[in-house]
Amino acid sequence: MCYGLELREIEQYPIELAIRMDSCGFLIFDSKLSCQVVDTLNSAVALYHVGMRNHADKLTRVGVELLLNDFFEEIISNHEKDKKIKDALSLSQKEKARKPRNHYYNEVMHVIKLTWEKYPKASKTGLLNELSVYYHGKVSKNTLDKWIKESGAQPPRPDKYSSFELVHPQ
Structure with a gap:
């Protein structure tokens, strides 16, 4: 049923x-x-x-x-x-x-920005050399160059390069 x-x-x-x-x-x-x-x-x-x-x-x-x-x-x-x-x-x-993993990245990029703001005719090679001496063993030249390229922080190429000093935040 x-x-x-x-x-x-x-x-x-x-x-x-x-x-x-x-x-x-x-x-x-x-x-x-x-x-x-x-x-x-x-x-x-x-x-x-x-x-x-x-x-x-x-x-x-x-x-x-x-x-x-x-x-x-x-x-x-x-x-x-x-x-x-x-x-x-x-x-x-x-x-x-x-993001870059190096804990010096923000500090270095701030120095680069301040330096190129004060010395827009500073050469990239010179800046890389100065930074690699200042941050010896902490950041390599290749890494610094890569950071600059990726950030687009480099100013336009000047007619003539001038001397400069690294500008640190105060």
């Missing part, structure tokens, strides 16, 4: 079975499912009973997909949250990685 109908009655009256399924809100599984899942799967069962197998198959696929989404909604949600957190951390780490 199913939905108050004998098996032979089910075969004879598939429409009545569908009506009874629809009216009692039968849950296919003991777990709580959304109405959308229940309605979709019940509709597929009803289509099977009236002989519309192709449509029932398609609707069953949709129902199963909805069912899986219901069952794994929390896991999928947690996975998406984890991915967003990992992406945010990754972006933060990429931004940190782009």
